[in-house]
Amino acid sequence: MExxxxxxxxxxxxxxxxxxxxxxxxxxAELGLxxxxxxxxxxxxxxxxxxxxxxxxxxxxxxxxxxxxxKRLEAAGLVRRERSAADERSVLVYLTPEGLTMxxxxxxxxxxxxxxxxxxxxxxxxxxxxxxxxxxxxxxxS
Amino acid sequence: MExxxxxxxxxxxxxxxxxxxxxxxxxxAELGLxxxxxxxxxxxxxxxxxxxxxxxxxxxxxxxxxxxxxKRLEAAGLVRRERSAADERSVLVYLTPEGLTMxxxxxxxxxxxxxxxxxxxxxxxxxxxxxxxxxxxxxxxS
DNA sequence: AGCAACTGAATTGTGCACAACTTAGTTGTG
DNA sequence: CACAACTAAGTTGTGCACAATTCAGTTGCT
Numbered sequence: 001m002e003x004x005x006x007x008x009x010x011x012x013x014x015x016x017x018x019x020x021x022x023x024x025x026x027x028x029a030e031l032g033l034x035x036x037x038x039x040x041x042x043x044x045x046x047x048x049x050x051x052x053x054x055x056x057x058x059x060x061x062x063x064x065x066x067x068x069x070x071k072r073l074e075a076a077g078l079v080r081r082e083r084s085a086a087d088e089r090s091v092l093v094y095l096t097p098e099g100l101t102m103x104x105x106x107x108x109x110x111x112x113x114x115x116x117x118x119x120x121x122x123x124x125x126x127x128x129x130x131x132x133x134x135x136x137x138x139x140x141x142s
Numbered sequence: 143m144e145x146x147x148x149x150x151x152x153x154x155x156x157x158x159x160x161x162x163x164x165x166x167x168x169x170x171a172e173l174g175l176x177x178x179x180x181x182x183x184x185x186x187x188x189x190x191x192x193x194x195x196x197x198x199x200x201x202x203x204x205x206x207x208x209x210x211x212x213k214r215l216e217a218a219g220l221v222r223r224e225r226s227a228a229d230e231r232s233v234l235v236y237l238t239p240e241g242l243t244m245x246x247x248x249x250x251x252x253x254x255x256x257x258x259x260x261x262x263x264x265x266x267x268x269x270x271x272x273x274x275x276x277x278x279x280x281x282x283x284s
Numbered sequence: 285a286g287c288a289a290c291t292g293a294a295t296t297g298t299g300c301a302c303a304a305c306t307t308a309g310t311t312g313t314g
Numbered sequence: 315c316a317c318a319a320c321t322a323a324g325t326t327g328t329g330c331a332c333a334a335t336t337c338a339g340t341t342g343c344t
Contacts, residue, residue, distance in 0.1 A: 003243075007184060007252050008270060009203075009256075009259075009261075009266045009269060009270045010162055010166075010255060010259075012269075012270050012273040012274060012277070013155070013158050013159050013162055013179075013269075014159050014162065014163075015202055015273075015277055016159075016273045016276055016277050016280075017155050017156050017158075017159035017320065018202070018331075018332095019276070019277045019280040019281060020152055020155055020156065020280060021331085021332095022262060022280070022284050022332090023280050023283055023284060024152075025286095025332085027218065027284065028152075030289085034298095034299065034300080035300090035317095036299085036300060036301090039153065042149060047269075049184070051154075051322080052322070052323060052324095053321090053322060053323085055333095056206065056256075056322095059153075060157055060160070061300090061301080061302095062301085062303090062327090063304070063322070063323050063324060063325095064301075064303075064304090064323095064324080064325080065302070065304060066302065066323090066324095067323065067324050067325080068300090068324090068325095069300085070221075072299085082314055085307080087310075087321095087322085088308075088309055088322095089308070089321065089322040089323070090309095090321095090323085091309070091311050091322080096248075101340060108210050110149050111267070112294075113152060114151075115283075115284035116279065116280055117151075117152075117276050117279055117280060118275065118276065118278075118279030118280075119151075119275075119276060119279075121273065124151045124215075124287085126272075127151060127154075127155075127269075127272055127276075128150060128151045128154050129270055130265065130268075131151075131154040131155060131157075131158045132154060132258065133261075134158055134259050134261060134269075135154070135157055135158050136156075136160045136258065136260075137258065137259055137260030138161040138162060138165050138258055138259060138260075139161060140163060141165055141257075141258035142161075142164050149299095160301075161304095164302090164327065167302085176328095176330080177330090178329085178330060178331090178338060179329095180340080187322070189336050193292080193293095194292070194293060194294095195291090195292060195293085198292095203330090203331075204293095204331085204332070204333090205292070205293050205294060205295095206290050206294080206295080206296090206331075206333080206334090207330065207331055208293085208294095209293065209295080210294090210295095210328085210329085210330090211330075229291095229292085229339080229340075230292095230338075230339055230340085231292045231293070231338070231340070232292060232293085232339095233292080233293065233294095234290095245327090262293085268287060273308095
């Protein structure tokens with residue numbers, strides 16, 4: 001009984017994540033971005049330049065994921081990479097003028113997704129609170 | 143303000159899904175299964191044989207994902223595939239004896255994941271209810 | 285019966301995620 | 315100062331997800 005419940009809750013988290021991806025895909029298509037690429041851009045819009053390590057900490061991704069993703073953003077002309085002078089191990093990621101400009105075109109993305117999810121503000125905050133507790137608990141188990 | 147909220151809620155769904163995957167990965171490693179493979183096996187344990195289409199409907203996956211996944215399960219000796227006699231377009235997926243046996247070894251997986259998530263039964267049901275509503279709403283938007 | 289429309293799987297190509305490893309650069313300790 | 319331990323990115327290999335396409339088989343319509 002609980003076993004079935006558990007499987008279904010986990011599956012629903014998984015399914016919700018994929019359903020979100022699908023909506024983001026449609027919304028972001030006009031910008032030529034994927035959802036993970038969009039996440040990287042939002043971090044950069046907030047505080048470029050950042051190192052790859054800082055991006056990884058913010059998005060919980062490692063260099064194995066970020067290196068090729070950043071390479072694609074660079075190829076798209078949105079981003080520029082440069083070794084840090086202070087620490088030659090680090091790579092700083094800068095926005096190009098085109099990357100900065102895209103911020104305006106992307107400004108309605110969050111509202112569109114929020115509308116599509118059909119949640120009220122209170123519900124969204126509750127959901128966020130529960131998910132963060134689950135994430136913390138799962139992290140502890142790993 | 144709501145924009146930031148939205149981005150974070152979506153991100154938390156995404157992050158929770160990945161954190162769940164990570165725990166499943168550790169737990170399922172001893173069975174030699176990935177999480178999506180485990181999901182396929184649970185469907186088969188409930189009602190094998192099933193067609194690829196039925197698997198896709200149950201897990202919301204298409205043949206582009208399932209075909210190679212099933213090929214790997216077949217290579218691992220857990221599953222057998224056979225064209226349906228009634229409709230030669232369909233492929234029926236059967237459990238092998240080894241695939242059936244694995245059910246016993248996997249019986250404590252759901253409880254272990256549930257414990258790791260640190261949720262009570264009521265909270266889990268609430269979370270499930272909210273997520274299903276979000277999924278339905280997102281599906282409509284797609 | 286014959287042909288168009290449809291259906292179920294599989295394939296191809298792109299991108300994300302992560303483990304394991306490599307390489308270059310930095311830091312700490314004797 | 316030298317060398318071991320560590321750190322940041324990048325690379326390689328595996329697997330999932332999905333769009334687009336292909337192909338064999340089925341169904342419907344006349």
